[in-house]
Amino acid sequence: MTVYGGSGDPKRSLELLWGIQDKPRRGPKPRFTIDDVARTAIAIADADGLAALSMRRVASELGVTAMSLYGYVPSKAELIDVLVDRVVGTVELPEHDGDWRARLERIARANWELSLRHPWLLQVSASRPVLGPNIVAKYDYDLRAVDGIGLSHLEMDLVVTLVADYVNGAARNAVEAAQAREQTGTTDDQWWEEFAPLLDTVFDAERYPTAAVVGAEAGAEYGAASDPERAFEFGLARVLDGLAVLIESKRD
Amino acid sequence: MTVYGGSGDPKRSLELLWGIQDKPRRGPKPRFTIDDVARTAIAIADADGLAALSMRRVASELGVTAMSLYGYVPSKAELIDVLVDRVVGTVELPEHDGDWRARLERIARANWELSLRHPWLLQVSASRPVLGPNIVAKYDYDLRAVDGIGLSHLEMDLVVTLVADYVNGAARNAVEAAQAREQTGTTDDQWWEEFAPLLDTVFDAERYPTAAVVGAEAGAEYGAASDPERAFEFGLARVLDGLAVLIESKRD
DNA sequence: GAAAACTCCATACGCCGTAGAGTATTGTCC
DNA sequence: GGACAATACTCTACGGCGTATGGAGTTTTC
Incomplete structure (x- = not known):
């Protein structure tokens, strides 16, 4: 805690x-x-x-x-x-191949897995960037993934930052869900079963109809309050789509 | 700390x-x-x-x-x-108007400002979602921003999660930069000036040419190691572009 | 009025990061 | 080889932390 x-x-x-x-x-x-x-x-x-x-x-x-x-x-x-x-430094940095989208996707997944492997990582707040050798190497590697596709240097930095930021935000949920499972020793199903009736006594479905129906449907589909991995996949695809809009507009 | x-x-x-x-x-x-x-x-x-x-x-x-x-x-x-x-609960939830994009953008900015107003918020890890009245109200409000535009209930949940995740990831950087400024009492310029020569003694620009040139250019442009607010603006536009791709594909 | 329920306090335990002083070990120089 | 200085490590201690326990005082209920 x-x-x-x-x-x-x-x-x-x-x-x-x-x-x-x-x-x-x-x-x-x-x-x-x-x-x-x-x-x-x-x-x-x-x-x-x-x-x-x-x-x-x-x-x-x-x-x-x-x-x-x-x-x-x-x-x-x-x-x-x-x-x-x-x-x-434990993140592998294989030679880049494929197009920018495949590269960024691989980077995003590597970051995601790093955070899950070391769940404490996202809890460390680096007030100033600590430029260790491995972080510098990774920054260089990430930048090279989007080099030569028509982006300015500044845009390259912004793109890499965007992907990293999104993955961090999404990974937090996954890490916390995993920790909750470990710490409490209850599965998502168990927790949901125990918690749902309690929530019902307090939650006014008529006042928040949208949350009620979406929450119920999502809960049933996920078998839990959330499905961080699915959210990550969904979000990553959208983020890359958004970058595609930018990058393709530069191609002309 | x-x-x-x-x-x-x-x-x-x-x-x-x-x-x-x-x-x-x-x-x-x-x-x-x-x-x-x-x-x-x-x-x-x-x-x-x-x-x-x-x-x-x-x-x-x-x-x-x-x-x-x-x-x-x-x-x-x-x-x-x-x-x-x-x-x-301090986040204002005004009646939705405008299209989905304007709505999501307003929500994103409200989340961003909330995190800056309460810099400790992102350091609290909610292992399981704590469904307080204000969080439920906001979840409902956020969902309504993307209701009736052709998304399934599940997709509505995923979209709202994506925006929230991205903002959280981006806001972390802003919060940490602000805290660093406060705690150390040095401005970004001062810190950069003091730190740069030190980094030069250690950083091999020939080994990491991309990081070297991009980092230098970004540093000069930002007047700091990073510009979280600019990154947020850039990233938010991309995320919304990516959502537009999805949403417009549903319109047919 | 007695008793139960409640708020608040005092003390204590075992953690934490780390300051300061002491001790033992090692390398350098005569 | 012996003296000395630098270093690695230990011991003790301080002021913090969250909170368990038990007791004192206050208010309501019977």
């Missing part, structure tokens, strides 16, 4: 992310690498959510006290910055 | 949200109403962020101890459920 946002000192984060090291070191050898710390932290967040990701927890899984982590990372915020870049 | 998600016991939340009261009460009169508590909590979250919203803080602003809040609300999670419904 409790969740975090990243964004520590950007300068320090940058150094961490790009692995800038200072001088030969004099004291005892560090017991781990930053990678070890990051890997452990990601495993915790994946398994038990961002709320479970505490310095003490990471440290204890590494067999060490909480304070010793502060030799690797200036604070928890920078650690989270590192985590984000690391998981973004 | 620390942030919360809502979703307590749905049954209890529902009762709270719809103001179901039990029996005449026997003991001393409560000092406040749930509205008082909610209003105070919203003020705190608006002013200082969701991280600053603690039971102790709300209580102390009401001149009371933290534990006394638990007479009004079973836990913090349910309180947040209430807050969400309350702020959704």
Whole structure:
């Protein structure tokens, strides 16, 4: 239930992310690498959510006290910055082929799956973009998907942003639905069955006839209050249709 | 930096949200109403962020101890459920006029502004939809914007979801940019000036030529790393274009 | 008036991020 | 090889968090 946002000192984060090291070191050898710390932290967040990701927890899984982590990372915020870049780095970036639409669709699906694989990702709010190596690589890759099809550089940026924004918005619903299923241990059907009569006692179908009929029909069709994956498929097709309007108008 | 998600016991939340009261009460009169508590909590979250919203803080602003809040609300999670419904209730729902596109555009802009007015809203993850009276009213209102234009009930739901999802995704960026400005006290220009040389030392423009040129051009044009409002305008137009393709195909 | 129901408070527990000081280990220089 | 400085890690502690528990005081019902 409790969740975090990243964004520590950007300068320090940058150094961490790009692995800038200072001088030969004099004291005892560090017991781990930053990678070890990051890997452990990601495993915790994946398994038990961002709320479970505490310095003490990471440290204890590494067999060490909480304070010793502060030799690797200036604070928890920078650690989270590192985590984000690391998981973004797990997205495969195969050579582009197909037309722009196929490319953007593949990117959208990859983003979608990334968010589902790391449900905590969308809960990290990066107040300023943390430009880690993997995020930069992905930005470049995404841009190249729409290069050379008549868009200005600015439009390329806007297009890539649009796709990413939509996927993030849609993925939130999927992530939350999945988490609800896990946390409460009830399936969508069970929850709906338990909840519906309660809602009936309170919801005035005559006052909101449209919501009543659409909600009921959607609920029956989805077998739940919503079907995030179906919504994603529908929305993605519309977004790409909308981009097609723009891109085809440039073709002339 | 620390942030919360809502979703307590749905049954209890529902009762709270719809103001179901039990029996005449026997003991001393409560000092406040749930509205008082909610209003105070919203003020705190608006002013200082969701991280600053603690039971102790709300209580102390009401001149009371933290534990006394638990007479009004079973836990913090349910309180947040209430807050969400309350702020959704501040969105104006004027009689629909214009065509579907004008209606959806107005809805999108209203959602956008709601998120900017209450920057914590997008950080609350509603694991299951919390169907408060205001959320239901808005769902009905949004659906009516696309009623009678040839869409099936399911499609109406999907369309409304698409618009909401996109706006949420885009608004996140705007909210985070605004928060970064506040928290760090630096303008976008200042931050960019300070950050750019650092990034140059690390970023290999030859390896990522597309990102380099597009990023530079966009940065110059925006006067910042991004321009969330411009991105929103661009994306919204595309989304509506995409919906037009669908809707016009139904007209026949 | 007695008893029940209720509001609110005081205390406490186990978490959290992290500041500060101390200890042990390692590399560098004479 | 020995002294010294830098480093990795530990221990302790502080002020925060959500909230369980139990008790004090107030109001309504019988």
